[in-house]
Amino acid sequence: MISVQNLSHKYPGNSDYSVRGISFDIGKGEIFGFLGPSGAGKSTVQKILTGLLKKQEGHILIEGTEIDLLNKDFFEKIGVSFELPNLYEKLTGYENLKYYAGLFSRKTFDPLQVLSWVGLENDAHKKASAYSKGMKQRLVFARAVINDPELLFLDEPISGLDPATALSVKRVITDFKDRGKTIFLTTHNMFLADEICDNIAFLNEGQILAMDTPKKLKLKYGSYSVNVEYRKDKKILTELFFLDKDEEKKRLKEVIDGYEIITMHSREATLEEIFIKLAGRGLN
Amino acid sequence: MKPFFSQFMIDLIVARRNMFFIIVLSIALLYSMIVNFVIPSKTESYSINFYILDASVNAKYKQALMSSDYKTFTVSSLDSIKESMSKDKSALGLVLKDDGIEIVFQGYESLQQRNIIKSIFSVLYDTLNNQNSIAAYKTTVLKKSAKKLPLNMKMIPVLLATDIIMLGFMFVAAMIFQEKKEGGLYAYRVSPCGTLNYILSKVIVNVMISVLFGVVFLFFTLGFKTNYFYFLSMIFLGAFLISLLGIFLAQFYSSLNEFIVVALIFNAVMALPVVSYFNPLIDIQIFKIIPSYSLIYASDEIISSVKNSYTLNTLLNLFIQISIFFPATYFSVRKTLIKKVIL
Numbered sequence: 283m284i285s286v287q288n289l290s291h292k293y294p295g296n297s298d299y300s301v302r303g304i305s306f307d308i309g310k311g312e313i314f315g316f317l318g319p320s321g322a323g324k325s326t327v328q329k330i331l332t333g334l335l336k337k338q339e340g341h342i343l344i345e346g347t348e349i350d351l352l353n354k355d356f357f358e359k360i361g362v363s364f365e366l367p368n369l370y371e372k373l374t375g376y377e378n379l380k381y382y383a384g385l386f387s388r389k390t391f392d393p394l395q396v397l398s399w400v401g402l403e404n405d406a407h408k409k410a411s412a413y414s415k416g417m418k419q420r421l422v423f424a425r426a427v428i429n430d431p432e433l434l435f436l437d438e439p440i441s442g443l444d445p446a447t448a449l450s451v452k453r454v455i456t457d458f459k460d461r462g463k464t465i466f467l468t469t470h471n472m473f474l475a476d477e478i479c480d481n482i483a484f485l486n487e488g489q490i491l492a493m494d495t496p497k498k499l500k501l502k503y504g505s506y507s508v509n510v511e512y513r514k515d516k517k518i519l520t521e522l523f524f525l526d527k528d529e530e531k532k533r534l535k536e537v538i539d540g541y542e543i544i545t546m547h548s549r550e551a552t553l554e555e556i557f558i559k560l561a562g563r564g565l566n
Numbered sequence: 567m568k569p570f571f572s573q574f575m576i577d578l579i580v581a582r583r584n585m586f587f588i589i590v591l592s593i594a595l596l597y598s599m600i601v602n603f604v605i606p607s608k609t610e611s612y613s614i615n616f617y618i619l620d621a622s623v624n625a626k627y628k629q630a631l632m633s634s635d636y637k638t639f640t641v642s643s644l645d646s647i648k649e650s651m652s653k654d655k656s657a658l659g660l661v662l663k664d665d666g667i668e669i670v671f672q673g674y675e676s677l678q679q680r681n682i683i684k685s686i687f688s689v690l691y692d693t694l695n696n697q698n699s700i701a702a703y704k705t706t707v708l709k710k711s712a713k714k715l716p717l718n719m720k721m722i723p724v725l726l727a728t729d730i731i732m733l734g735f736m737f738v739a740a741m742i743f744q745e746k747k748e749g750g751l752y753a754y755r756v757s758p759c760g761t762l763n764y765i766l767s768k769v770i771v772n773v774m775i776s777v778l779f780g781v782v783f784l785f786f787t788l789g790f791k792t793n794y795f796y797f798l799s800m801i802f803l804g805a806f807l808i809s810l811l812g813i814f815l816a817q818f819y820s821s822l823n824e825f826i827v828v829a830l831i832f833n834a835v836m837a838l839p840v841v842s843y844f845n846p847l848i849d850i851q852i853f854k855i856i857p858s859y860s861l862i863y864a865s866d867e868i869i870s871s872v873k874n875s876y877t878l879n880t881l882l883n884l885f886i887q888i889s890i891f892f893p894a895t896y897f898s899v900r901k902t903l904i905k906k907v908i909l
Contacts, residue, residue, distance in 0.1 A: 354760060357756060358758045367749070368748060368750060369748060369749070370576060370748060372580050373576065373579055373583075377576075381573070381575050383572075384569065384571065384573075384575070385759040409583075425753065
């Protein structure tokens with residue numbers, strides 16, 4: 283579906299590349315997660331893939347066609363959800379969807395139906411300016427799926443949403459995947475990526491550090507760790523020990539020998555821990 | 567057609583909720599009231615008062631002057647003339663003697679104006695002395711069918727043109743800046759709707775606002791006694807051109823604050839032809855290429871004349887200007903707004 287080879291991008295006035303020689307492939311019907319902290323280059327890649335930024339270096343093929351040659355048929359088939367809400371504030375939620383849907387020649391969903399997917403059916407006729415930030419975020423997501431796109435670009439789709447609403451949005455995303463749609467997801471939320479992505483790529487400072495299925499990444503880069511809760515000087519402390527490191531094994535032994543253990547659980551490394559291991563920095 | 571209609575509806579709702587229609591309706595009604603009830607049909611500023619001292623033997627000119635078209639006041643001495651003129655700054659003084667005429671100027675009159683006044687009074691003096699110099703002149707009237715517009719009617723072309731140009735220019739720019747600020751443009755850019763629909767929807771909404779203004783304003787000032795076909799054609803084309811100009815210039819700025827200087831300069835330039843309209847002596851050639859010039863003069867012609875040659879010429883010129891400017895706006899908007907990301 284999408285093939286990216288040696289993609290690089292530098293913003294005018296910047297001496298450094300924001301994206302440096304990255305390559306990846308996304309298959310049809312796949313959810314591909316692009317993970318990294320703010321400023322890693324995730325949104326830049328999404329902007330290039332959606333035509334908002336002109337490609338500078340490298341090759342991008344979408345369904346076999348070079349991105350520079352794509353015409354309005356491409357925009358008929360894509361849906362884009364932006365990180366920051368960008369709505370017509372004077373229009374109601376319903377009007378935002380209704381008239382945006384009208385820009386497409388293909389069959390679109392009923393705006394009220396899509397609003398119900400994201401829990402906005404009762405606020406359909408309120409002006410977007412009266413929406414909270416989370417409601418605007420949901421409306422932007424709803425707008426991205428209104429044309430039933432074949433290729434969906436989502437930038438931080440559940441950022442700032444409460445758990446129940448985030449679950450609704452995740453359900454819509456997985457429903458789209460089940461219907462054979464391809465989804466490009468950029469996020470710094472490793473739990474979301476772990477939960478719904480088929481493949482993920484870690485992006486840091488414009489470069490891909492690792493790329494595979496979440497399970498394989500954990501097998502390849504992660505190691506089993508032990509979470510220990512113990513009492514020290516009348517205080518209860520919690521510490522995580524990675525068993526592939528001799529230093530941490532030694533420290534675990536010291537804790538077991540020296541203090542009263544309250545709980546001790548072994549667990550699989552998270553994607554975030556793997557990212558920290560590879561990038562030397564956290565995601566936030 | 568569906569994509570255009572959808573974008574048009576977005577722009578129409580945004581314009582309506584921004585109160586653009588209410589604003590132009592209010593202005594149209596306000597202008598109508600000003601034209602009908604505030605501006606007089608005649609103004610004293612169009613006539614000059616003459617303070618005259620008849621120093622001839624037996625005051626032989628006095629009776630003739632009292633029955634002339636000039637607004638005259640007879641006084642008894644030169645000092646009275648000076649005193650009256652010091653109170654009435656638009657007045658002139660005349661001392662009529664048996665051997666000639668003495669003209670008392672205020673001092674601000676140009677040499678050209680003084681010469682014209684001297685010529686007029688030399689003719690008048692000859693006439694009063696039965697020398698009948700008028701017979702030596704042949705007169706030709708350029709527009710025999712034209713009626714002289716009362717002052718309040720003369721204001722209609724100016725008010726019509728300034729509203730179409732100034733408000734139209736600002737409204738279309740405001741729509742673009744609102745879209746930039748809210749980010750709706752990004753969503754539009756990842757839709758298949760394209761540049762043409764983007765420009766046309768905004769232009770048509772703006773034209774509708776101008777037509778609404780024109781219909782209300784003309785109906786309440788001229789009633790049915792004018793040619794609405796010519797007027798509406800001119801408003802349509804004029805608003806179309808101004809909307810293109812507004813979009814063309816607004817695309818290069820990121821906010822209304824940055825744009826305000828350009829808007830002020832634009833509006834100041836567009837107001838220049840008003841000077842020529844009220845003072846035909848200041849008919850500078852370069853004013854004629856300013857769109858407001860042709861709108862004002864064509865409107866004047868539609869109201870005052872049965873012939874509409876200048877109006878037809880204006881409509882043709884507007885059409886040609888739109889034909890040239892539309893592709894320029896299309897390609898620049900495509901490059902600057904639709905294809906380039908403003909970070």
